[in-house]
Structure formats: C-alpha cells, structure tokens
Amino acid sequence: MMWHIQTSARTMMRLTAFLIANLVLFLISAVSVAAQETVIQVNAAEWPPYTKPGLKHQGVIARIIREAFLESGYRSELNFRPWKRALIEGQQGKVDAVSFSVRSPEREAIFLYSDQLFSMTRYFYHLKNKPFDWQELSDLEGKTIGIDLGFSYRPELEEMAQNGLITLLEGRHARNSLQRLLTGRIDLFAMSRDYPEYVLKTEFSPEEANQITYHPTPFEEPEFFLLFGKVNPRATEYRDAFNRGLAVLRQSGRFEQYFEESRRGDYLPDK
Incomplete structure (x- = not known):
C-alpha cells in the first residue's frame, strides 16, 4: 500500500511539473503571438x-x-x-x-x-563663386541664411536674428532654400549633408548642383x-x-x- 501511495505521489508530481511547463510555454507563445499581431x-x-x-x-x-x-x-x-x-x-x-x-x-x-x-552634422551651404569662411558665429553677421521649416536650430542663431545681426529665411523644403541659394536670395543654407545632397541629386540638374558646395566647419550636430x-x-x-x-x-x-x-x-x- 505504501509503495502504491509513493508511486501515485511521484506520478502526480510529474504530471504537475508537466502541466506547469506546458503552461509556461503556452504563455510565452501567447505573448509572442500577441506581439507579432x-x-x-x-x-x-x-x-x-x-x-x-x-x-x-x-x-x-x-x-x-x-x-x-x-x-x-x-x-x-x-x-x-x-x-x-x-x-x-x-x-x-x-x-x-x-x-x-x-x-x-x-x-x-x-x-x-x-x-x-x-x-546629423549640419553645415553651411553656399555658392562656389561666392567664397565663404567662418569659425565663429560673429562671422555670420550680415548674412541671409536659409533654414528649413519645422527644424530646430541652435538658439544662438535665432538670437542673432532677433538682434538684427542676421536674417533667417524659412523654406518649406530643402529645394526652396537651394533654389534661393542659386538665385542669390540667401547667402547660406544651414542643413546636414544627407538632405540637400539627396535633393541636389534628384531635383536639380548636374550644372546647377555643381554650383553649390558647403563649408567644412560643422555648424551643429543635433x-x-x-x-x-x-x-x-x-x-x-x-x-x-x-x-x-x-x-x-x-x-x-x-x-x-x-x-x-x-x-x-x-x-x-x-x-
């Protein structure tokens, strides 16, 4: 009788362990499926x-x-x-x-x-036939600078604009600012390389794109x-x-x- 009870107890323990293991696997699977769905x-x-x-x-x-x-x-x-x-x-x-x-x-x-x-590292874009150099923000005084609508820039830039030291001209798209650069409406365009390089490659002629370059000194890295x-x-x-x-x-x-x-x-x- 004692042997039968011990055997039954071991069987129950194994069954319980089996059920718990399967429950855990089910829960893990359910969570995984829920995530995938x-x-x-x-x-x-x-x-x-x-x-x-x-x-x-x-x-x-x-x-x-x-x-x-x-x-x-x-x-x-x-x-x-x-x-x-x-x-x-x-x-x-x-x-x-x-x-x-x-x-x-x-x-x-x-x-x-x-x-x-x-x-993204931002630089100042400018025309090749209008040489530009800068190391300090004071070097930007008197410039009209194109910026993209919706982007955040260094607060010092806006402070300079508020104090009348520079002019900021917003564009709805990099294309607008690059076109303004070509026509002389702005002196500089502040933007990372990936964005304007893509636009120059896809929306401007090679002759137009070849007129534009950027200064190697980074402006900011947001x-x-x-x-x-x-x-x-x-x-x-x-x-x-x-x-x-x-x-x-x-x-x-x-x-x-x-x-x-x-x-x-x-x-x-x-x-």
Missing part, C-alpha cells in the same frame, strides 16, 4: 533620404525603425503626414510613435523619447529620437522594445550598413 503605427514626415514614400524601404530611417521593432517581435508601419499633424496625432495617442525629433522641454512633457536614433506619446498606456512597452531592437542593429553593424547604402544612392527610386 500588434502593428505599431508610426507617423513620419517626408524628410528624404531618411523617410519618404517611393524610396526603397521608404528611406533609411524608415528601414531602421521597422527592423528595430521586428528584432523585438513587433511589426510596424509608417504613416506619412505633414509634420505638425504627425506630432499632434502622436500627442493624442492616435498613433503609437512619431519619427523623428530633437529633444525639447515642451515635447518631453508629452512624449517618451527612445534612445538616440541618429544624429540628435534625433523616436517619440512615444505618454497618453498611450503601452508607450513604455513600445519604447523599450524599440530600444532593444535598435541596440541589436547597432551591434550587428546593420545600422551603419543601411546608412552607407543610402548614401551610395541604393535607396533611390530608380535603383
């Missing part, structure tokens, strides 16, 4: 070569965003909106994330920020982040998932690989 909605403005419909992978940053989420088991898709609308929908929780923005006190009150997505509206109860979950995937892309070398491909022109529509 979740499609994270990301608003993005058109800022080539980073994000733009029609480019391969919709641009280099669009590819990085999608693959970072995939590394953590989430699918995502980009919705292209005008920048202000993209930001408002993110703030209201109508979408899960917004690509991409610098830090600001106003936005930090509304959004969670990812780890640094990327940084950092950009993916934003997650705090109103979304899953904002922290999505932010952390993105950060994990982004780290994998960096460590594997794919992050730099994708930027190199983009700069080679591999993501242009005719490729």
